[in-house]
Amino acid sequence: MNTKPEVSEPSPSTSDAGILVLAATPIGNLKDASERLKEYLTSADVIAVEDTRKLRKLTSGLGVSVHGRIVTNHDHNEQRRAEELVEAVRSGQTVLLMSDAGMPTVSDPGFRVVERAVEEGLTVSCAPGPSAVLSALAVSGLPSDRFAFEGFVPRKASERRARLAELIDERRTMVFYEAPHRLAPMLGALVESFGDERRGVVARELTKLHEEVIRGTLGELFMWADHHQVRGEIAVVVEGAPEPEAQSADSLTGEAEQLVADGVRLKEAVNRIAATHQVSKRELYEAVLARRAEDDA
Secondary structure, three states: OOOOOOOOOOOHHHOOOOEEEEEOEOOOOHHHOOHHHHHHHHHOOEEEEOOHHHHHHHHHHHOOOOOOEEEEOOOOOHHHHHHHHHHHHHOOOEEEEOOOOEOOOOOOOOHHHHHHHHHOOOEEEEEOOOOHHHHHHHHHOOOOOOEEEEEEOOOOHHHHHHHHHOOOOOOOEEEEEEOHHHHHHHHHHHHHHHOOOOEEEEEEOOOOOOOEEEEEEHHHHHHHHHOOOOOOOEEEEEOOOOOOOOOOOHHHHHHHHHHHHOOOOHHHHHHHHHHHHOOOHHHHHHHHHHHHHHHHO
C-alpha cells in the first residue's frame, strides 16, 4: 500500500496569516549574527525577546534599528504571551522570536509559542545561526555522529543522581549546560554516575574573548573545576558509554536453560536472549543442544 507523509497546510481561515520566525542570536561574538537576523530585526511587525536590554545591546552592536512592536517572552509569562503572539501571526503579522543567545526553544523560552502556532496550522520558520550545543560538540573532539542534548541537570542532588542514572548506558555523546557556580558539583555527580575515566570536555565562553576548552577525563575535569573559580557560559560534553563486550553463544547457554526451566520454550528463550545480547540465534540454539549432549554423555 502506498502511503504519503502528512503535510501540514494552513486552513482557509489562516491563508492570509503571517509567519512566526525563530531567530538564532550570537552566543558571544556579534560577528556571528546572520544577515537574515538583521533583516528580520528591521522588518518584523513584532519582536519577542527575553530581555529588552539585551535586544538594545544587540541592535546597537549590529547597527540596525527596530521598527516593530517589542514584547518580552520569558519563562514567567510565556504561557500567556503565546496566545498574544499566535494571534499576531494569525492576523497576518511577522513575529520574530528570539532568546538572549543561541536558538530559542533550546533550553530557552519559545516552545510554548511554537506549540500553539503549530496547533493553529500557522507557518513557523527559522533563521538559523549560532548554537552553543553544536559549537561545544564540534570542538570537543568526541564522537559527533550521534549525540544527545540533555540541557541542565537538576539542581537537587537526589534528582540529579536519578537523571544521570537514566543515562548510564547512553552510548551517544551527551551535551549538558551548567551554571559556573554549579559546575564542580555537577562534574562530581558525573564521576559518581559514569566513572572518573570517562572522557569529557568543558567548553567555556564559546566564541568570546576568553573562550576556553578543557579536555580530560571526568575525574580530571572535576579536580580542575574544584580548584578554579569558573565563570561564564558553560557547556559540558561527555563521551557516551562504551559498547558492551560481546558475549559468546556458549556463555549464554545457562541463561537459556534457566528460561526453559521457568516454562519458556527453548526456541522462544533463544530468541529473547539473542536479541538482548546480539548473538546469533542459530549459534545459541546449537550451543544449548551441544551443552545438553555433553551433560547427557
